[in-house]
Amino acid sequence: MLYTEQAPSAWFSFALCGLVGIITAYAFVWISKYYTDYKYEPVRSLALASSTGHGTNIIAGVSLGLESTALPVLIISVAIVSAFWLGGLFGTAVATMGMLSTAGYVLTMDMFGPIADNAGGIVEMSQQPESVREITDVLDAVGNTTKATTKGFAIGSAALASFLLFSAYMDEVSTFAQEPLTQVTTNVQIDIAIPEVFVGGLLGSMLIFLFSAWACSAVGKTAQEVVNEVRRQFIERPGIMEYKEKPDYGRCVAIVASASLREMIKPGALAIISPMVVGQPLLGAKVVAAMLMFATVSGILMALFLNTAGGAWDNAKKYIETGVLGGKGSDCHKAAVTGDTVGDPFKDTAGPSLHVLIKMLATITLVMAPIFL
Secondary structure, three states: OOOEOOEOOHHHHHHHHHHHHHHHHHHHHHHHHHHHOOOOHHHHHHHHHHHHOHHHHHHHHHHHHHHOOHHHHHHHHHHHHHHHHHHHHHHHHHHHHHHHOOHHHHHHHHHHHHHHHHHHHHHHHOOOOHHHHHHHHHHHHHHHHHHHHHHHHHHHHHHHHHHHHHHHHHHHHHHHHOOOOEOOOOOEOOOOOOHHHHHHHHHHHHHHHHHHHHHHHHHHHHHHHHHHHHHHHHHHOHHHOOOOOOOOHHHHHHHHHHHHHHOOHHHHHHHHHHHHHHOOOOOOHHHHHHHHHHHHHHHHHHHHHHHHHHHHHHHHHHHHHOOHHHOOOOHHHHHHHHHHHHHHHHHHHHHHHHHHHHHHHHHHHHHHHHHHO
């Protein structure tokens, strides 16, 4: 389809770019699986760390999450450079489409996790035999792995897409300013040695950490509200634990639903307003470009860390629940539950939110480019 007489072999280069994207998708899925499936060493080591207490579980989980950023970054780097060498900027776009061509399969894996998780919840609440719960526990563990792999895929595709959006931003600024921001033959003119540009980069990195902090804080505050509400209901309705009285489920759902909307106002406003504020008083477009570059790089690393650490903590708990290291109810299991509790806002709130933030920053800077000049 991409054959042209001016460049008869160009179609083959673009086909290779597409193949690079597909291989990148597969590599991301495999790496995420390795770090979050309890068949492999990382999660088993994390489970073993739980045997010496809650603190060692948290330390091992954080170190696992930090380590898990290395391979994906190498894969992204190789993919971007390979696609660019093969087909230029359009080649990178083709590689991104190659990666996204597996989206149907990835969405299927993403849906599997919540379905298996909720099935386990229904089995537990309906007091099914332990043998039934054992089956759903295995499905739930698989679901945790598939969720982690799809999040890895999401951040990989976000990285490739952000590179394209950043290039589009540079082109748009060059068109409006009638002056190139980059010169391929000489040096890049967005010079981070300029204090204002360097500060823009620092602000971009800070944005990722502050956004993640607010996202995790929102989960903590809401969890406290839910725990207090549950305690209140237990006191006022003592028959709940004996299945003689029905809890007020609606109240807990209302607390979570309202908090999820209310607590996202601040992080959302931060993401939208920051590029517009930074682009005004300093060096305009160049400072925003530095902010976008640094935010994208920091966001990719932070999202990889949060997603993988959260999934590993969850599956370390599931691994112990299969009967190893004392099984359910043991001190080791209690430490793993603490890790899982810490990991939930990591993998279910802050991590996935960063995928959106990275792409949203790129889109906002692209749309707002004319006001930065």
